[in-house]
Amino acid sequence: xxxxxxxxxxxxxxxxxxxxxxxxxxxxxxxxxxxxxxxxxxxxxxxxxxxxxxxxxxxxxxxxxxxxxxxxxxxxxxxxxxxxxxxxxxxxxxxxxxxxxxxxxxxxxxxx
Amino acid sequence: xxxxxxxxxxxxxxxxxxxxxxxxxxxxxxxxxxxxxxxxxxxxxxxxxxxxxxxxxxxxxxxxxxxxxxxxxxxxxxxxxxxxxxxxxxxxxxxxxxxxxxxxxxxxxxx
Numbered sequence: 001x002x003x004x005x006x007x008x009x010x011x012x013x014x015x016x017x018x019x020x021x022x023x024x025x026x027x028x029x030x031x032x033x034x035x036x037x038x039x040x041x042x043x044x045x046x047x048x049x050x051x052x053x054x055x056x057x058x059x060x061x062x063x064x065x066x067x068x069x070x071x072x073x074x075x076x077x078x079x080x081x082x083x084x085x086x087x088x089x090x091x092x093x094x095x096x097x098x099x100x101x102x103x104x105x106x107x108x109x110x111x112x
Numbered sequence: 113x114x115x116x117x118x119x120x121x122x123x124x125x126x127x128x129x130x131x132x133x134x135x136x137x138x139x140x141x142x143x144x145x146x147x148x149x150x151x152x153x154x155x156x157x158x159x160x161x162x163x164x165x166x167x168x169x170x171x172x173x174x175x176x177x178x179x180x181x182x183x184x185x186x187x188x189x190x191x192x193x194x195x196x197x198x199x200x201x202x203x204x205x206x207x208x209x210x211x212x213x214x215x216x217x218x219x220x221x222x223x
Contacts, residue, residue: 004155031209043156043199043213050208058210090155099146099203099211103155 002026006091006104013081013111021076021107023091030096032074034058034066036087037106043090049074051096081111114139114204118214125190125221133185133217135200145183146211147176148199156199190221 004025013019025032034046035058045058047066055066063085065077074093078085088108092101117136125131137145144163148156160169162178169176173194175186185198197218201211 033209033211035213040215042215043201043211045210045212048208048210056208092155094209096209099144099201099209100158100161101146101148101156101209101211102158105155106153 004091004093004102004104006089006107008107009105010108011110013078013109015082015111017081018077018079019081020078021089021091021109022073023075023104024073025091025093025102026072027093027102028071029093029102030071031094031098032068033092033094033101034064034074034076035090035092036060037090038087046076046089081109083111085109086111114202114212116200116202116212116214118198118200118217120217121215122218123220125187125219127191127221127223128189130186130188130190132187133198133200133219135183135185135214136181137183137200137202138181139202139204139212141205143203143205145178146201146203147183147185148201150197150199150216159198187219190219192221192223195219195221 007022033048035043049068052071091104147159150156160176197216199216200214
């Protein structure tokens with residue numbers, strides 16, 4: 001099925017552990033995004049990749065790194081997880097410069 | 113600073129009771145305003161894009177409108193299956209596709 005696929009769906013980490021969230025899309029979209037969603041805060045942009053080969057910081061990039069592996073895949077890495085990174089993470093993709101995102105189903109991350 | 117504010121935070125309606133959700137925005141150079149629907153435990157689902165003041169879009173019981181300062185999502189004769197969180201977002205400035213989201217309005221429609 002066409003869309004955005006995120007793995008894993010759930011994850012529990014201990015403080016200081018690292019992990020990579022994976023995202024892949026099969027809609028031939030050029031742009032990809034990582035957002036986090038917290039109660040009362042709405043969706044906040046972490047990093048984005050406007051096109052293959054480019055990445056840029058969003059509103060809340062501290063503690064994260066990203067890799068645009070190819071046109072389909074955009075990963076988000078937490079090098080040393082902190083409790084403040086407990087959140088739901090969404091990956092999205094869109095045609096170049098267009099805001100009509102297709103979202104993945106999310107990764108629910110808990111850092112203890 | 114670009115900002116999006118949605119009201120109310122929560123709305124309870126009886127089935128068939130029409131109402132509106134508000135999205136107020138302050139941005140420099142609006143490129144588009146977007147409405148999404150989000151069901152619990154799922155990612156947001158795209159509903160509408162509006163580009164200029166006076167524009168309207170409709171889908172089933174939903175109609176979105178846009179002025180220079182705000183957008184409304186009108187829900188006519190809602191059904192319980194319309195219960196969800198509705199998110200508003202704006203794209204401003206550069207052509208990167210970055211969106212700024214409001215905090216959402218959680219709608220509950222009771223039968």
